[in-house]
Amino acid sequence: MAHPAQLGFQDAASPIMEELLHFHDHALMIIFLISTLVLYIIVVMASTTLTDLYTLDSQEVEIIWTVLPAITLTLIALPSLRILYLMDEINDPHLTIKAMGHQWYWSYEYTDYEDLGFDSYMIPTQELVPGQFRLLDTDHRMVVPTQSPVRLLISAEDVLHSWAVPSLGVKMDAVPGRLNQATFIVARNGVFYGQCSEICGANHSFMPIVVEAVPLEHFENWSSLMLEDA
Template structure:
């Protein structure tokens, strides 16, 4: 059972990921229908004994197998275009955070609070606790409040990286000399793990990302504590 779970999408923690999951199920349903239909036609073709020596054309079947794929593509394209615009929308962010990719760690700057910035390194195996995840836990997590619109500004200091959290439905390139942005909202508290998804050098596998989602009240206390350090 656990093997099958590894093949599925992670549980969504944001409205964006929920929409991505719905679109995935929608597209998979269409693909299953196509696969079953084509499979049935192929099996019928292999095992029937129908012959037509003088069949030279079939206008009606040509029209049908041209129109049906077009309609199918429309059913896939319309939700896909809608989703692209939703993922690209930035609406009144409550908090802006800038993340910078380095070889091989991440830096975070809370742009709304002048003194809050820190580096986030992977915890080495020999320093891990019993409850830590190997190659995924970091010493400083990105802390954000849930049910708040977050704007993330992403760039890199050396080579191309990619800031990715699967359960949030967020994957954005960190490119040197370029500032990309993405917006997301978490709908529950918890720890959410990701990794750099761009091959960025020898230690590419050792720059994980951890987002800690907490209540707005606890976030206010945390940011006050960080500001006073």
């Protein structure tokens, strides 16, 4: 959960998000080094050593400013591709959930269970109780077990939506007539908040996402209670 005056990302709650944070720091350091080098060159440009005709026409300088960017791009591209492939891997998911975007709420269907599904609406401000977050809490949370691979099938019924939870490193567009999928593993217990990240209409800011991660035995108890109430 973000807090006032926070700088940087939310704490990672999944292995993918941890990888994304490491990659962010890696790329930021490369950008810092490039910026420092460019600033140094600008500062010393007034000297004749960098502006005389011999230096500007030097073959060595041509080689340096061709090879260095190539190396820099390689250092950024390799870890980036690795994370992209990790995000696409789906190895024997323990649970599959279908998330459907509507104007303006989400509905969830646990496809491994018969008749386990519900709509998730934002709790109006006047109905909030102490401890709940305005514009973020919902009447029904998407409950998942921790330390278990979860496959999320995402689509929309009307317009474009986007299912995004920053702490889990998941952001996937919900497109009408198309089924996208994402996978994640929640590493720790907790409640993680997200919002629709696609401008989907007048009430776009009123369709939050709440994921509650609990131990497996608690998830089984929750699913049994939900099936009894269905």
